[in-house]
Structures are given as C-alpha cells and as structure tokens.
Amino acid sequence: MSTPIVEFKNFGFKYKSQTSATLHDINLTINKGEKVLILGPSGSGKSTLANCINGLNPFSYDGVITGSCKIAGMETKNASIFALSKVVGTVLQDSDAQFVGLSVGEDIAFALENQSMPREEMLPKVERAAGIVGMTDFMMHVPYDLSGGQKQKVALAGVLHGDVDILIFDEPLASLDPRMGMTAVELIDRIHKEQNKTVLIIEHRLEDVLHCHVDRIILMNEGRIVYDGVPDKLLASDLLTRYGIREPLYIMAMKYAGCELFPNQNLSDIQHMDISPFEEKLKKQHMVDIEKHVPKIGEEILKVENVTFAYGKNPVLKDISFTIRRGEKVAFVGKNGAGKSTMAKLICGIVRPREGRVLMNGSDYMNLSIKEIGERIGYVMQNPNQMLVKDIIKDEVELAMLLRGKSRKEIDEAVKEALKMCGLYPMRNWPISAVSYGQKKRVTIASILVLQPEIIILDEPTAGQDFRHYTEIMEFLDELNREYGITIVFITHDMHLAIQYTDRAVVFSEGEVVADDSVFKVLSNDQVIERANLKQTSLYTLAMRLGLDPEAYIEHFINYERMMRAHGKQAAD
Amino acid sequence: MENRLLINLIPGETFLHKLTGKTKVRTFIILLVFIIMSFDMRLILPLFILGIIGLRSLEPNWKTIKYFFIVIGAVNLLNIVLFWLADPDIGAYWCGGGHTVLFSLSGRFYLTAETLWYLSVRYIKMITSFMVSLVFILSITPSEMAAGLYSIKVPYKICTIFSIAFRYIPDIGRDFNNIKVSLQTRGVELDPKKVSLKSRLKQNVLILVPLIITSFDRVGNISNAMDLRGYGRGKTRTYYSEHEELKADKVFKVIYTILLLFCVYWIITQNIMPQTFKMWYPFA
Amino acid sequence: MKKVLKTLLGVWNTKTVVAIAIGAALFGVLMNFGGIPVFTNTRLTTAMIVPVIVGSMFGPVPAFITCFVGNTIADLIGGWGFWFDWSVGNGVLGFIIGLLPFYGAKINEGIFKPVHAVIYAITCVVGNAIAFGVITPLLTVAFYGGELTITFLQAFAGGLANTAVLVIIGIPILYALARRSARSTNLVMEEEKVE
Ligand SMILES: Nc1ncnc2c1ncn2[C@@H]1O[C@H](COP(=O)(O)OP(=O)(O)OP(=O)(O)O)[C@@H](O)[C@H]1O
Ligand SMILES: Nc1ncnc2c1ncn2[C@@H]1O[C@H](COP(=O)(O)OP(=O)(O)OP(=O)(O)O)[C@@H](O)[C@H]1O
Ligand SMILES: [Mg+2]
Numbered sequence A: 001m002s003t004p005i006v007e008f009k010n011f012g013f014k015y016k017s018q019t020s021a022t023l024h025d026i027n028l029t030i031n032k033g034e035k036v037l038i039l040g041p042s043g044s045g046k047s048t049l050a051n052c053i054n055g056l057n058p059f060s061y062d063g064v065i066t067g068s069c070k071i072a073g074m075e076t077k078n079a080s081i082f083a084l085s086k087v088v089g090t091v092l093q094d095s096d097a098q099f100v101g102l103s104v105g106e107d108i109a110f111a112l113e114n115q116s117m118p119r120e121e122m123l124p125k126v127e128r129a130a131g132i133v134g135m136t137d138f139m140m141h142v143p144y145d146l147s148g149g150q151k152q153k154v155a156l157a158g159v160l161h162g163d164v165d166i167l168i169f170d171e172p173l174a175s176l177d178p179r180m181g182m183t184a185v186e187l188i189d190r191i192h193k194e195q196n197k198t199v200l201i202i203e204h205r206l207e208d209v210l211h212c213h214v215d216r217i218i219l220m221n222e223g224r225i226v227y228d229g230v231p232d233k234l235l236a237s238d239l240l241t242r243y244g245i246r247e248p249l250y251i252m253a254m255k256y257a258g259c260e261l262f263p264n265q266n267l268s269d270i271q272h273m274d275i276s277p278f279e280e281k282l283k284k285q286h287m288v289d290i291e292k293h294v295p296k297i298g299e300e301i302l303k304v305e306n307v308t309f310a311y312g313k314n315p316v317l318k319d320i321s322f323t324i325r326r327g328e329k330v331a332f333v334g335k336n337g338a339g340k341s342t343m344a345k346l347i348c349g350i351v352r353p354r355e356g357r358v359l360m361n362g363s364d365y366m367n368l369s370i371k372e373i374g375e376r377i378g379y380v381m382q383n384p385n386q387m388l389v390k391d392i393i394k395d396e397v398e399l400a401m402l403l404r405g406k407s408r409k410e411i412d413e414a415v416k417e418a419l420k421m422c423g424l425y426p427m428r429n430w431p432i433s434a435v436s437y438g439q440k441k442r443v444t445i446a447s448i449l450v451l452q453p454e455i456i457i458l459d460e461p462t463a464g465q466d467f468r469h470y471t472e473i474m475e476f477l478d479e480l481n482r483e484y485g486i487t488i489v490f491i492t493h494d495m496h497l498a499i500q501y502t503d504r505a506v507v508f509s510e511g512e513v514v515a516d517d518s519v520f521k522v523l524s525n526d527q528v529i530e531r532a533n534l535k536q537t538s539l540y541t542l543a544m545r546l547g548l549d550p551e552a553y554i555e556h557f558i559n560y561e562r563m564m565r566a567h568g569k570q571a572a573d
Numbered sequence B: 001m002e003n004r005l006l007i008n009l010i011p012g013e014t015f016l017h018k019l020t021g022k023t024k025v026r027t028f029i030i031l032l033v034f035i036i037m038s039f040d041m042r043l044i045l046p047l048f049i050l051g052i053i054g055l056r057s058l059e060p061n062w063k064t065i066k067y068f069f070i071v072i073g074a075v076n077l078l079n080i081v082l083f084w085l086a087d088p089d090i091g092a093y094w095c096g097g098g099h100t101v102l103f104s105l106s107g108r109f110y111l112t113a114e115t116l117w118y119l120s121v122r123y124i125k126m127i128t129s130f131m132v133s134l135v136f137i138l139s140i141t142p143s144e145m146a147a148g149l150y151s152i153k154v155p156y157k158i159c160t161i162f163s164i165a166f167r168y169i170p171d172i173g174r175d176f177n178n179i180k181v182s183l184q185t186r187g188v189e190l191d192p193k194k195v196s197l198k199s200r201l202k203q204n205v206l207i208l209v210p211l212i213i214t215s216f217d218r219v220g221n222i223s224n225a226m227d228l229r230g231y232g233r234g235k236t237r238t239y240y241s242e243h244e245e246l247k248a249d250k251v252f253k254v255i256y257t258i259l260l261l262f263c264v265y266w267i268i269t270q271n272i273m274p275q276t277f278k279m280w281y282p283f284a
Numbered sequence C: 001m002k003k004v005l006k007t008l009l010g011v012w013n014t015k016t017v018v019a020i021a022i023g024a025a026l027f028g029v030l031m032n033f034g035g036i037p038v039f040t041n042t043r044l045t046t047a048m049i050v051p052v053i054v055g056s057m058f059g060p061v062p063a064f065i066t067c068f069v070g071n072t073i074a075d076l077i078g079g080w081g082f083w084f085d086w087s088v089g090n091g092v093l094g095f096i097i098g099l100l101p102f103y104g105a106k107i108n109e110g111i112f113k114p115v116h117a118v119i120y121a122i123t124c125v126v127g128n129a130i131a132f133g134v135i136t137p138l139l140t141v142a143f144y145g146g147e148l149t150i151t152f153l154q155a156f157a158g159g160l161a162n163t164a165v166l167v168i169i170g171i172p173i174l175y176a177l178a179r180r181s182a183r184s185t186n187l188v189m190e191e192e193k194v195e
C-alpha cells in the first residue's frame, strides 16, 4: 500500500553562491497519498528542500547535490525541471507573481500550452480543473478583478492537470483574510482526499493548517530535520517553542494552565480531542485573578465623521465614523477588499472624503496638505522596497527632515533619536541592500519616526514574515507605544496579532464599519465574524468545549498572556 | 491603471473583435506595408474610408479617442505646415515637376497646386496609418497578439514578452502610485505646477530607483512559476486564447492574400523599377 | 568570438524572457505616464533608462528587444498608433546604450565607476546620433515621405531630449542602483562613543 514517492538519502545541497551547504544529512521518505506539513524558522531550508523536489534546485538555482533524491523513481540530478514538472506541481506564496496568464482560463491553461496541447483537448481539461477549485464562473476574469484568495485558487487549478502526483504549497496563506485562509486549507484537504495526491505544505500558520488533518509534520532547523512524526507528539513536546514556531493558541492556553500534554491525546484536533483530563486545570486557570490590562489612553486625536469615499462610481467607504485616542493600539481587520487600506490613505490625506470630515486634534484636516498631515500621521506600507529611495540607512531616515528644510543640528538630533528607537544606530552607515527584510521594515519605520508623528499606521506589518521577525517587529512597536506613547494602527489579517498586540478592533466589511470594540468582544461575536470574513480562533472553540463564556475566556487569556510577556521582559532585563 | 489602457484585455463582441489573433495580426501587417509603400491617393483614400468604417464597427469610447484624433491631427498638420515653410516647392519633385502657383505671399512663400496635393496625400497617409493602428489596437487583446505573432513564425519566447508585459503593467502602475504616495507623505512636492524642472528631474530619480528595483524584484518569482509549469520545454506551443477559425477568418484570409500579392506587385513595379519617381497627380 | 556573441545575445532562459517583458512593461508605462512634452512628436521621457538596466544585466540584444517591444507596447496602451520608424530608432539606441557589459559596468553586481559613466555618456551621444540622426529620419522619409530637414530636425530634437535624460537623470540613477545592489562585505557596527 505505502509506496514511497519522495526519497531523500543522505541528501545535501549547497547553493553555488554560498560557502557552506544549506541542507545536510536529509533522510526522508514520503509515501504516496501522504499529507505532510513542513515547519521551521526562517532560513532553515524549507523552501530549499521543496525546490529540490520540484527541480528549481539545481536547474534554476545553481548548486551542488550530495547523496540521492528520488522523485517517483527519478533521480533528480539526472532529470530536468520539465520532467519533474510532470510529476510535481508547485504553488508559490506570491499569488500575484505566479499568475502569468491574462485571464483565469489562460493561466490555468498555461502548463498545457507549454506542452503544445491542441486547443480542443485543452478546453475540457481547463474546465475540469477550474471546476475542482470552484472558479468556473470566472474564466474570463482578469487578475486585477480577483481577490488574493481567488488568485491562489487559480494557481492551484493550474497545477492540477494530468498526472502530477505531488503537490507542494510554499506558504499559501500569507495574504489571505482569515476565512479565505480557512477555505484554502479546506480546498487543499479536499483535493488531497478526492484526487489522492501526495501533499506537502510549508506554512508558518500552524493553527490554520491544523484546521484540517495532516498525517505528518517535519520540523527543520538549520538545514537539518529535527523532528519527523505525527502532529500530536510534536504539540505535546517543547520543540515548537524551542525552534521559534508559534504554537496554536489552545495549546498555549493549555500550557499556561499547567496541563501535562501527552502524544496519545489527539492534540492536533481541537474539535474531537478528549478534553476531560484538562478540564479541571483549564477551569481553575480561568478563575485565577489577574490584573486587567488597562491601556493608557489619552485625549481624542483623530475623529472620522460620516466619511464616504469612492475611487470611481461605487463607494469604497460608506458613512464611516470612529475616533482614535492618544496612546491607543487599534487593529483594522476585515475581508480582502473591504477598504482598510483605503481608510488608511484617507486618514493620511492621500485621498480625501467625498462626504463627511476628518478632524485632527479637533480641527478639520481639509486645509492641510499631505505633507503637513505627514508630520502628524505616518503611513508605513506593506512592502518596504516601495518606500526606500536612498541607499544608505541614515540618508533614508533624514530625507523627510531635509525636504522640510530643517537645520543640520535639528536633523542630526532627530535622526539619531529615531535610529536609536529602532535599534539601527550602530548600522546607520550601512547600505540598505545589506540588511534583512525585517530590518528594512524598521528603516521605513525610522524614516517615519523622525517626524515625530502622533500616529503610525502600519499596513500588514507582518504578512509573509516568519515568527522571529514577526516577534521582533511587534515587540519593537509595542515598546514605541509604551515608552513614547505613540498611537499605533495596524491593518492586519492575523487574528493572533490582533489578540496579542492591540486593544481595540475596527472591523470593516464591504466599505462599512461593522464593529468597533475590544478585540475579545469582536472575536467572540458570531455575527461580526460572519460578516467580515473573520474566523473564530481556537480559543473560542476551547471555551465552547469547556462550557465557558468565550468572551470572558479570550479576555482572560489576553490579560494572562500580556502579563506573561511583561514578566518575560522583566526577567530578561 | 488598467482602465487607462487603450488595449482591451478581454475580447469584445463586435465582428472585428471575434476574428482570430492570427487574422488580425496578419491583416494589420499587410495593411501597414500597403500604407507605407503607397504615395497614391487612389490607394490611400479607400483605406482611409475603410478605416473609418472599421473604427465605427468597433463601437469604441469616442470620448477618449477624440482626444488622440485631435492631437495626432494637429501635430501632423503642424508638420506639413513646417514642410511647406521649409520648401514651398516640395510638391514639384513628387508630382512630375509642375509649378502651378495658387497664391503667393512673397517671393519665398507661395503655395503651388502640386505642393498642396502632395502635402494632403501625406497628411491623409499619416492619419490613415494612425487609424489602422487604432483599429488594430482596439480590436485585439495581448494574448491574441502573442498568438498572432507566433503564427507568423515569431519565436514564442518573443511572443511571451508581449503577454507577460501586459500582465504586469497594472502591477507596475500600482507600485508607481504607492511610491509616489509614500514620497508625498514624507514631504516631496509632486505638484508639477509648484516645482521647477530641475527638482522635477531630481524627483524622477527618487521615484525611478525604487520602481525599477521593485519591478525587477519579481522577475525571479515569475520565471520560477513559469519554469515550474514547463515553460520553454518544447520547440512549439499552443495558445488557449486562439479559438478556431470562423468563416470570417477564411474570408479575411482570401482578402489579405490578394492584398499581399498586390503589395508585392506594386512594390516591384512602382517602388523599385521606375527610375524617375512620380506619384499619381490627376491635375498634371 | 563565441564569447562576444554570447555577451551580445545574452542567455535566453525564462529569466531573461521575463526580465525583458518587465522591462518592456516599465518602458511602456513610463513612456505614457512619465513624460514631459518638449517638441511636436516628442516628449522628455525617462523610459529610456530601462534598456540601460536590461542591457547591464543581460546584454545589448535583450536591451534592443526591450526597447523595440516597449515602444510597441507604449503605442498599444496609449492611443498614438504605431510608428515603426521611431520603434526601430529606439531599438537601435537601446542596443547601443545596452553595451554596458562590454566595458565592464555591471549594475546588478554594484559595479559602476566614473570611467563607466564617461563611456556611458559617450555611447548615449553616439547612440542618439545614429538612431535619431540617421535611422529614424531616413525611415520616416522612406515610409511616409516628407521634407528631410524638418523630419531630421524633429528626430534630432527627440534625440537631444533623449540624450539629456539619459545623461542627466541616467547617471545618478545608475549610480544609485549600483550602490543599492552592492553588498558591502566589511560592515561594522558603530556604537556611539561615550563622551
Ligand atoms: N537562491 C539562493 N541562492 C543562495 N542562497 C540561498 C538561495 N535561496 C536560499 N538561500 C539560502 O538558503 C538558506 C535557507 O533558505 P530557505 O529559503 O530554504 O529558507 P526557508 O526555511 O524557506 O525560510 P522562509 O521561512 O523565510 O521562507 C538561507 O540562509 C538562504 O540565505
Ligand atoms: N487606486 C484604486 N483605484 C480604484 N479602486 C481601488 C483602488 N484601490 C483600491 N480600490 C478598490 O477599493 C476597494 C477597497 O480596497 P482596499 O485596498 O482598501 O481593501 P483592503 O481592505 O485593504 O483589502 P486587503 O485586505 O486585500 O488589502 C477594493 O474593491 C479595490 O478594488
Ligand atoms: Mg521559504
């Protein structure tokens, strides 16, 4: 029954441009029909491993293979990327870059076009693949008409033709809203079952992937496999925290409660695991009195009043009102395309309201220019490469001050301060090309901080980043908020982030604000979750199973979590 | 951005839209040869009229097109006026040496019937050329264009350049806007009325560097996605967007083949053979 | 000889195809939305910088194709119609200014020295002289007829604008790009001196 389809034996890989090998001693067998999740911190070699299976290594990225890797009996180093593409289908993270066709149909057909398949044979195959992912009604749509999730579905359909036995997904969930992410996980699961494919998923969002069953988890660190086995055993161990992987929220809650976890407890399935051994401890933990986290909040600094806005005919924002107070941490959450980024642009004055008004410190911002608003509100975009225009870190940070004609002395002081706040001072003379993605993000934040804005808006600050960078950025922002009282607005799809780092959520759906409340209230309100394409976290499920009020349970968890983090900080200092 | 492109990404519904890319590309190329080879009102005028009919049949958005017509019309008018100012007797050479002065302003500036004729031929030729291209642009999609070019034996890697370029133009437009916005919030004045040419040039450097970097950043990802789906595997390829030939395509095939033969004949007899070049001039 | 041919043609793998396509798209966008009008028929456009980049990464033939296709794409997305005399001129210019690898300027490896800037400026002038001083006017007259002096003057104005952009904006951009892709090796953390 179990025929091996992927076989690594004493396998190693070294990129030509690197001095030492990236993968070492890989011994791994994956059987036909298995569903495997690959975890590991950033740079641990997950993508490198996947690319050794699909042939990008060594045929697209030059490198040296040691040992052996057989895919469906083919020794990869003697095969070619084309031969392998008949057996392996790969869906990459970047849903924009991999959509190469000008319409949905064309993109799904791309692989068939490359095989010179006559059009009459091609059509039914494309139709069938689109049917599997549920995109039949969108055949003539162009890429800009589609949401990120729909593009991912198309990418999936594009590799479903013919006889590919193995499907590889390299971080498929990154920019999808929570519901879309869940749908994608379910879709992958359905294809795995119905088409009987071997599936490999690489993903940081463990909790989301565990929404459906996986047979096996492989944990990588520094180019080696450090764990290879069933999910339950991994969840019961402390390997995840040791290697910097975010644990699912319910596992965190159980560990906080002091529950002892064992591999035979069906831990990966929160819906069906036997909860009775933990019930007592979890309930007791819930009773523990902890000091409520009360955000330090000052006076109103921004007020949005009945604002309506449209790019063209159809309004993108409809009659929106909310206020932001000094020192708050607010999350804008909601569906893909709900108008969150547009709201941020509107607050910064890049687009102006058609109706309604925006008040800054009590006065209408209509007669302020973008430049003037920029001194009070900083907008940090998702992609740092689109914001960085200079080549030395210090030059980048001082640009805004220079443009405002400040004196040299003033500039030097402000720049030094901002660089120190971001931990970039020792690297101030480095070229921007020499720093990592997370550090680039910090440079953009520093270049906004020099102007000493009252509010910073961050558009998807953590999308596509691993847990270590994520924690680094978020802790840093938290500190800015605590130490300097800077108000922070996050635009995010990550409910984890909203729970851990913000106090209030403004929920957008189809251009309207459907909720504006504390995070735990929002995440325990079914109606809001439904309307805004959000998703209940596993904490909600856990609370339901314990028969506790989800709202109170999530609030308690948040407070406990914050306390733990504060303690951890103190201990570290 | 995408709504500011003139070319359609999704095929339209009219007669010309429904032809295959192969027919459109071949017809267009032969028509271009036809225009370029002929300095003859008898050939250009019919095509000019056909162009108008073709354009109308596409039911375009006249509002946007009007603007281009006005600009192209004006620029070329200016051009021929300049030609006339440079050499009022320019028509003599083309029309067989006649020199019929219609009116004269001074010894230097006068208008001859031959010059008037010659300049109008050139003017109509330019406008026809513009109109034929416009009909082509409005009737085709980038994918059909790639397929059409492939059908005339252009290597498919070149054809891909067209379709991939159009695929990513809106993305580049979006990046461009984002970069502009981020600079504006940091204090760069981008209102062209408020800044000098010099600082505008400086801003161009500021915007272009990140634009070029983000644009070329995606090359690796895109080419991986293409490699993984077997791009470049074979010597040939087929096109999903190229539907079967309809009856109209077959009719067009007959027409463009005849036209091609005519062009060959005309080029040999009129453009290569005669020693003394002379265009058709009815009033000689 | 073989090596020269290879540097001329570039390596035609998928990456090259995609890079040319992205280059052509950038060219088309900049041509339509990033220009300042100068003379009839001509605009001061920053698009010409794109083939320089492509040339420095992949060689002159890819630069030529980027330019030629980019120009065609600019015509397709704007409403100006096809003018092949100009496309060919642009392509030739692209080829000449795309010769960077031949004199050792490798932008994506961070190599662009003052001597490269000088050679580059010379190729810009020569390239424009050939492309718009000879090729485009001749083609225009051959295709559409007209007065050679005026046609020449127009092309010349276009060429002059091109040269100006290529030199005045191009050199700083090339420097900036080279610096941004140069990965310095001996970077040191500079802590603040305690006073
Ligand atoms: N094309 C390449 N050329 C040279 N080195 C590379 C290349 N791709 C990856 N590496 C190196 O190999 C190591 C592992 O990278 P890889 O992309 O496999 O990590 P990963 O586990 O997928 O990380 P992430 O979670 O960030 O995607 C890194 O140190 C990286 O610098
Ligand atoms: N520049 C623009 N021109 C026209 N329409 C736009 C523009 N930017 C956004 N839109 C449209 O406005 C709507 C809201 O977009 P917005 O980017 O604000 O959504 P979002 O909530 O940030 O989504 P996501 O979570 O996917 O980032 C979408 O339907 C989008 O297509
Ligand atoms: Mg990876």
Ligand SMILES: [Mg+2]
Pocket (backbone or CB within 6 Å): A340, A341, A342, A459
């Ligand atoms: Mg957004």
